[in-house]
Amino acid sequence: MQKISIVIPAKDEEKTIGLVLNEVFGQIRSIKNYSFEVIVVDDGCVDRTAKIAKKKGAKVVFNKGVHGKGKALAYGFKQAKGDIIIMMDADYSHKAEELPTFIKKIEEGYGLVVGSRILGGSEEYTPVRSFGNIVLTGIFTLFFGTKMTDALNGYKAFRKKIVRNYEYRSKDFEIEIELIANCLREGLRIAEIPSHERKRAAGRMKSRALIHGPKFLFKIIMDGLSYRFG
Ligand SMILES: Nc1nc2c(ncn2[C@@H]2O[C@H](COP(=O)(O)OP(=O)(O)OP(=O)(O)O)[C@@H](O)[C@H]2O)c(=O)[nH]1
Ligand SMILES: [Mg+2]
Helix, strand or coil: CEEEEEEEEECCCCCCHHHHHHHHHHHHCCCCCEEEEEEEEECCCCCCHHHHHHHCCCEEEECCCCCCHHHHHHHHHHHCCCCEEEECCCCCCCCHHHHHHHHHHHHCCCCEEEEEHHHHCECCCCHHHHHHHHHHHHHHHHHHCCCCCCCCCCCEEEECHHHHCCCCCCCCCCHHHHHHHHHHHCCCCEEEEECCECCCCCCCCCCCHHHHHHHHHHHHHHHHHHHHHC
């Protein structure tokens, strides 16, 4: 039986982690033929995130090194025992009901499946975020020669190979680009599925367009050049 690891990076998400895990465990109970593990990566939380996650039945691991969503995910991937890894956010913006579609696509032979908010809609898109995402995804397509609609989304499923063979360097959200680049380097195909992003249920958004936008851009240029010419 194949194993699936669901990896959830969390930074002070005590108000939402319980909702996320209720929904995830409810959903995976109805998915047959796979075994699951749910890993929450506590990234120096100063609230009750870890306590709540443990109580709900998740395996909680603590990233004690450099903090950031990218570092937390890379740490979580190292702990993951699954043949397939699915990463999703701790703020209740990603819908667990979409998990079966991600898994189905992986089974169809894709190495990486990305949830697209352009195809599925978002309740979190401000004009700045929406514009930034469209521009950055366009630049991504230019540099990598692969057409995508939402390279930046944090709801992704992939084969273990994409993390087993690489040491991830991204500190923050730009790990989204590094994952896609490594999938392409492995010669694996990428699929997008419509994914609807809810508004985070509570708490504060950690991404900042003006800080993380340029980091995305830098990563796209560097990884794109190294993929094409490296
Ligand atoms: N472990 C860890 N998780 C983080 C950190 N920053 C953000 N996260 C988590 O990453 C997820 C996404 O962060 P958000 O604050 O919701 O930002 P967002 O713009 O909605 O992010 P995306 O939709 O994923 O691009 C949430 O689950 C956060 O808890 C961090 O420094 N460490
Ligand atoms: Mg969010």
